[in-house]
Amino acid sequence: MSSVFHRVENRPLPVAVRAEGSCVWDAEGKRYLDAAGGAIVVGIGHGDRDVAASMEEQASAVAFAHGTQFTTPALEAYAAELAPLLPMEAPRVYPVSGGSEAVETALKLARTYHLARGDSGRHKVIARWGSYHGNTLGALDASGRPPLRAPYGPWLGRVVHVPAANEYRCPFDTHPQGCGERHAELLERAILEEGPDSVACFIAEPVVGATLGAVAPPDGYWPAVREVCSRHGVLLVADEVMTGFGRTGAWFGSDHWGLRPDILTAGKGASSGYWPLGLTVCSGEIFEAVVAGGFVHGFTNSHSAVGAAVGRAVLAKLRDGGLVEASRIKGERLLKELSEALADEPHVGDVRGLGLMIGIELVADRQTKAPFARAEHVTEGVLAAARESGLLLYPSPGGADGTNGDAFMLGPPFVITDEELTEAVEKTHAAIVAAASPARP
Numbered sequence: 001m002s003s004v005f006h007r008v009e010n011r012p013l014p015v016a017v018r019a020e021g022s023c024v025w026d027a028e029g030k031r032y033l034d035a036a037g038g039a040i041v042v043g044i045g046h047g048d049r050d051v052a053a054s055m056e057e058q059a060s061a062v063a064f065a066h067g068t069q070f071t072t073p074a075l076e077a078y079a080a081e082l083a084p085l086l087p088m089e090a091p092r093v094y095p096v097s098g099g100s101e102a103v104e105t106a107l108k109l110a111r112t113y114h115l116a117r118g119d120s121g122r123h124k125v126i127a128r129w130g131s132y133h134g135n136t137l138g139a140l141d142a143s144g145r146p147p148l149r150a151p152y153g154p155w156l157g158r159v160v161h162v163p164a165a166n167e168y169r170c171p172f173d174t175h176p177q178g179c180g181e182r183h184a185e186l187l188e189r190a191i192l193e194e195g196p197d198s199v200a201c202f203i204a205e206p207v208v209g210a211t212l213g214a215v216a217p218p219d220g221y222w223p224a225v226r227e228v229c230s231r232h233g234v235l236l237v238a239d240e241v242m243t244g245f246g247r248t249g250a251w252f253g254s255d256h257w258g259l260r261p262d263i264l265t266a267g268k269g270a271s272s273g274y275w276p277l278g279l280t281v282c283s284g285e286i287f288e289a290v291v292a293g294g295f296v297h298g299f300t301n302s303h304s305a306v307g308a309a310v311g312r313a314v315l316a317k318l319r320d321g322g323l324v325e326a327s328r329i330k331g332e333r334l335l336k337e338l339s340e341a342l343a344d345e346p347h348v349g350d351v352r353g354l355g356l357m358i359g360i361e362l363v364a365d366r367q368t369k370a371p372f373a374r375a376e377h378v379t380e381g382v383l384a385a386a387r388e389s390g391l392l393l394y395p396s397p398g399g400a401d402g403t404n405g406d407a408f409m410l411g412p413p414f415v416i417t418d419e420e421l422t423e424a425v426e427k428t429h430a431a432i433v434a435a436a437s438p439a440r441p
């Protein structure tokens, strides 16, 4: 009997003992093609010795230096190398231990910015339904994913939500004309209803991750949203925890639309899973405003020297290995091949994505886009069939109406080979046929 409180207790978990490139092996010798990159985390590939060495080197030199007592060469170098890649002016990087911490930090930073400017009434956060920002209470309140919120409802409710743009299920009668702009109007309406002087920030994922399954907005969305936020003095927080560091085929998801957020959060791909690393980044303007009065915040493990060394080594791999470009090119191929392979599958409603961040939505009825009932657990069935065949996929259930809806994601490492891409397409197809098709004519 195990003494671990596992994430999953309803089935035995295989024991991972080795990982290399795009594959993970368990203790029984079974190979898994990690088309999920864990949880859309691993960009540079598993088993990178250089990154492991950077960790050892830094830990041997200085493993821990508290952020209120020291800075470190690793941290200074990492931030300096990252800064030119970030979609903002004179960025300042605040490293933390993961995506949820990065989001908490971003929300507090937005509040602190307004306080520093004497705008003390601005405290409200607007986020979107169909979004995920983390599982700590502030980040969970921003998240628009009802099943995750439900048990903790009594602790939540401060954050205001507007809809996310989802072209596959667009509610506007003018679709596909001007959908992005109409969403920006909904955001503006929410700001006006709340009272513009009370709104601190709007937080959203540039491309929605696991809540909807790799959903990119129409091109008009981000420019229109940026304009609304700027006009009302509302800070725009781009949550790039999943989309950052090359996942969408650009350094940051924001880059696809020339979006310049005021604050940006990252995690996952920043360290490719080699270290628990998250980042909150703000523009120089925000930093200058905040720094005079101080930022009442901090974590014991923020500004980690080892985390920075690992982040820097991962950044070098992405940059020197041309891996962001690889994500774009391989992503285009994977999207095309999946779309072709699944074109005649009766329960495949949509195949979409950007770079190596791809979503497949399954529906009970292709014409009406009616979802399966969540109780049928179609997503879980596909994932189980894939796992059985040695393919790891990432679940995105609930996207059709917040509760029902079946989707899953592919987000493999950017070093995935041509043969592995073909394997991913074939095994994904087979898993869908096995789990979603036979019982349903």
Ligand SMILES: Cc1ncc(COP(=O)(O)O)c(C=O)c1O
Pocket (backbone or CB within 6 Å): 098, 099, 100, 101, 103, 132, 133, 134, 135, 205, 209, 210, 239, 240, 241, 242, 243, 267, 268
């Ligand atoms: C967009 C986004 N924000 C925040 C988070 C939370 O990150 P973490 O799980 O590292 O706390 C996630 C995790 O999936 C995410 O996808």
